Amino acid sequence: MLRVYNTLTRKKEDFQTLEPGKVKMYVCGVTVYNDAHVGHAMSALVFDVIRRYLEYQGYNVKHVMNYTDVDDKIINRASQLGEDPFRLAQRYIDDYRQNLTDLNVLPASSNPRATQTMTEILSMIQGLIEKGFAYAAPNGDVYFRVTKNPDYGKLSGRRLDDMQAGARIEVGEQKEHPMDFALWKSAKPGEPAWDSPWGKGRPGWHIECSAMNLSELGEQIDIHGGGNDLVFPHHENEIAQTESFTGKPFARYWLHNGMLQLGGEKMSKSVGNIVSIKEFLTKRDPDVMRMIVLNGSYRAPLIFNEETLDSAEKGLERLKSGLRPASPSASGLVPEAVTALATQCEATQQTFTDSMDDDFNSSGALAAIFELVRSINTARDHSATADQLHPAQATLRALAGILGLRLSEKKSDSGDADKFIALLVELRTEARKQKNWAMSDLIRDRLKELGVSIEDGKDGTNWRWG
RNA sequence: GGCGUCGUGGCCAAGUGGCAAGGCAAGGGUCUGCAAAACCCUCAUCACGGGUUCAAAUCCCGUCGACGCCUCCA
Missing domain, CATH: 1.10.10 (Arc Repressor Mutant, subunit A)
Known part of the structure; x- marks a missing residue:
């Protein structure tokens, strides 16, 4: 039985889907205005592993990952570069797609984009206004009325009163309450804008995810994922909007990955400690990034530096050592050794699923695989034939594959x-x-x-x- | 200040009541002409101080420390 840690309840819970055998999973993607960095890669890899494991367990997974392709940062960057914002966004979407492919991240079932979900966004805002959960300000902004939603704060465990106390909130004069957030932002001259009942503008960040969820997956979903830096305010706001709009519980399980850290701090642009995915991949095998993610818990901070990367790389080599061929002149294992290897295979499979069932404990799953590798290598040292090695090696490949590891050997440019x-x-x-x-x-x-x-x-x- | 996560061997890191997984590094050994690889062996009582319990890394209280969020953020 799969159990997952739910941010909403702060507990591990049995995993039960809305519909038997089907998983609706939405993961917040990236805002496309710059090269994606290895922190984004971590998040993508975490949810790729989760998706792969769910599929391995027989679920039909509908995996949606969005692109935020219009927002302040995109507009600013575009004007800096003198580039059309839509072109810029498209460029970085293409780049990110390539990054994900390189990292062996399975393509999402769909990749909705804010600019292509405008109809749904507008009707959702309209609906929220009609229900009294939102209001249009005189300047054309539309805000969500947080005080109207008694559940506001339930995901992040905050109360409106607490947040007002010490927070450095810039109180918009147009807002009724300092924590009210924008559903629609009126456009300044020259900015990309769409027509709306409240004048020309563009959607706020949070509403687009709510709208994309609604149009791609429906009113209720099984898993909503993203980095834990999104818990507040992004996901909090998303819940508030969606549940206010539909009147139903939104996501059953909220899963959040920890932050990748470089030099003891979260990797972020303001700190300037960025390593782009592209840059990383010029130096290391994509499997190395995956190994470093799998080594720990997806919810915990991930320490990323040359030392931990070297360690992950060596570990990867070790996994691959299990796939090396039998000696050509191998004379064969004694029957007891054949049995021992088969037993280890079963034990590894069992430990693997037991671990993964426990909130995707990839570290434990990996440990099981390492034990299988040792057994395979021992068997090879004891002169196992290719046929005798084969079932164990197939298991090794299969389990590594569930984690998304390719374990590909380096090859020369030409087989000649x-x-x-x-x-x-x-x-x-x-x-x-x-x-x-x-x-x-x-x-x-x-x-x-x-x-x-x-x-x-x-x-x-x-x-x-x- | 508020909310949350966490503190396990030299490094990374599992483990939430019953003799502390795994990887990397290090030391010793087998194999080898020498290596390399592989294999074998060695290497921690779990931040600190109290408490609960037959039994705690694991539960409770306190202290110290780290990180995340409260502002754009995977």
């Missing part, structure tokens, strides 16, 4: 190199027979420089890229 390398290895074997250590070491060293590792085993010499 292989036979020449094999030739060199053969020559080196001859040299070794003649105890020509200088020559055999030279070949080994030179191949190493070219990215080929030579390993002399009991049953002969193997080579591989890396």
Whole structure:
């Protein structure tokens, strides 16, 4: 039985969907005005793993991830660059899509965009006004009336009174209450704007997610996800809007990932400690990013630095070691060893699902996989044949695949190199027979420089890229 | 100031009442012509102080510290 930690209740709860076998999941995407950084990657990877695991458990997952493609930051950046804001947004959407593909993040079922959900946004605002949950200010802004919603604050555990006390809130003169937030912002000259009953303007940030949810998934959904920095005010406001509008509970489970930290602080533009996904991928395998995410709990802060990355990279190599082929001259395992390996396979599968069922405990799942790797390697050392290794290696691949790890081997640019390398290895074997250590070491060293590792085993010499 | 999360070996990190997973690093060993890889062995009583309990890293109280949110933010 899958249990998930629900931010709304601050507890782990049994996971039960609205409709049997189906999961409606909405994850807040990015605002597209700049290169996405590894913190965004963390969030995307967390929810990719969750989605993959749900699918593995047989759920049909409808996964929606939105793009905020119109807002102040986009407009500002566009005017700085002298670029059309819509063009700029499109450019960064394309970039982000590529980032996700590179990271092996499965494409969402749909990627709605604020600018393409305008009809729904407008009708939702209209509906909220009609029900008394929102009001238009004289300047054309429309605000949500927080005092009208008794549940306001239930997600983040805040009360309106507490928030007023020490908060540095810039009180808009147009607002009835300082915490009222904009559903619609009137446009200044030259800004992108849409017609509305309240004049030209654009949607507020929170309403777009409510509207996209409604149009893509309906009034009620199973999972709503995002970074924990979105809990307040974004998700709080989303709940308030949607539930005020529909009169029904919105999301059953609110899942939030922790923040990625660089130098002890959250990675953010204001601190200036940004590593873009693009930059990261020029230096490291995408699986390394995934490993570092899987190593810990998705809800906890993630420490990201060269040391933890190196560690993740080595760990990844270790996982891959389990997939190395049997020795060509392997003589076969004794029956007890075959049984032992099969037993480990089952144990690993069990621990894997037990762990993942416990609020997606990827760390525990990974630990189980590492134990399988050790067993496979031991079996190989004990002269297991390819056939004997195969079921365990298939399990390894399958489980790693559920976590989204590719475990792909480094490859040369052209497969043609292989036979020449094999030739060199053969020559080196001859040299070794003649105890020509200088020559055999030279070949080994030179191949190493070219990215080929030579390993002399009991049953002969193997080579591989890396 | 308010709300929330958290403090586990050199580093990263699971574990929420019953002898402390896993990865990285380190040391020793097997294998090897030497290596590399792999394998084996070693390496923590859980921030601090009280309390509850037969039993606590795990529950309660306090202290100190870190981080997130309260303003755009994955």
